[in-house]
Amino acid sequence: MSTILFDKIIFGPVHSRRLGVSLGVNLLPTDGKLCSFNCIYCECGLNEERRTRSKLPTRVEVKEALVQKLAYMQSEGIAPDVITFAGNGEPTMHPEFGGIIDDTINTRNQFFPQAKIAVLSNSTMLHKEEVFQALNKIEDNILKLDSVLDSRIRQLNAPNSSSFNFDSLLKQLCRFNGKLIIQTMFLRGEINGEHIDNTSESEIKGWVNALKQIRPKQVMIYTIDRETPVKNLKKVSGEDLEIIAEVARKEGFDVTVSA
Incomplete structure (x- = not known):
């Protein structure tokens, strides 16, 4: 079972295989996971195994922690390439997300x-206007x-909401008029006796x-990199990811691969 959880509001910096030197921001509780998806590959574990008992950090607490960390990094001569909102679940679920982005x-x-500002989001809160407007303000949405x-x-992401579907998601993604980065996880394997393969x-x-x-x-396309909470999941090879990337590149898209 995966056990990666972030125990601070600000974590890192770490070297991200997709973003470079990344300083992380966790807007979720530090003792568990809070997410609107329950992805079978999530490095934080499954929602039901990571129940949280603590509160979300406040907007003030997030700003204070970020100021303190960036001041320290400046004094040490360490410059981040990006400040990345990720952490123990879905960052856009925070009720003060818009104000935190402004701060x-x-x-x-x-x-x-x-430095750029990035938000790694599962796209479930795009119907909230404050979230949509906030994501439009940053460099890497x-x-x-x-x-x-x-x-x-439903098989890969297991949305909490039964009404979440591709058609509504597509409409929300199109609203950004191209000012976004699409991130896709490709994997294969089996769950509950069902075959999994989104690379067909x-x-x-x-x-x-x-x-x-x-x-x-x-x-951005990628595959499993760390332990997954659901077993019998398999990485997609770098060669196969490059084949998928080339299909999209032929249509004019800028595609990065993380194998």
């Missing part, structure tokens, strides 16, 4: 104006799209067709 932009400009099939989304020719064709409508400025 982070101002704090970033004070200490490291060249990274939104999840693991499949265009509702059955596969038909699924990749549907995925590329969705990209044509979304028009993202970049596409």
Whole structure:
């Protein structure tokens, strides 16, 4: 069972295989996980195994922690490439998300104006106008799209909301008019006796067709890198990821691969 949880509001910096030197921001409780998805590959574990008893950090606490960390990094001559909202679940679930993004932009400009701000989101809160507007203010708005099939989304991502579906998600992603990065996890394996594989020719064709409508400025594809809470999941090889990437590149998309 995966046991990676972040016990602080600010963590790192770490070297991200996708983002460079990344300073992490966790807007979720530090003693468990809070997420609107229950992804079978999540490094934080499954929701039911990571119940939390603590409160969310406040907007003031997040700002104070970020100021303290960036001041220290500045004094040590360590510059982040990006300040990344990730952590123990879905960051956009925080009720003060919009204000926290505003604070982070101002704090970033004070200490490291060249650093980008990124949010890794599962795309479930895009219907909230405050979340949508906040994500439009940052440099790297990274939104999840693991499949265009509702059955596969339920299998891989297990949304908390039974109404979450691809058609509504696609409409929300298109609202950004290309100012977003699409992130897709590719994997294979088995769960509860069911076969899992979102790399089939038909699924990749549907995925590329969705990209044509979304028009993202970049596409990040990746596979399993750490222990997963559900067993019998398999990495997709770097060679196979490159084949998928080339299909999208031929359509004009900027695709990065993390194998």
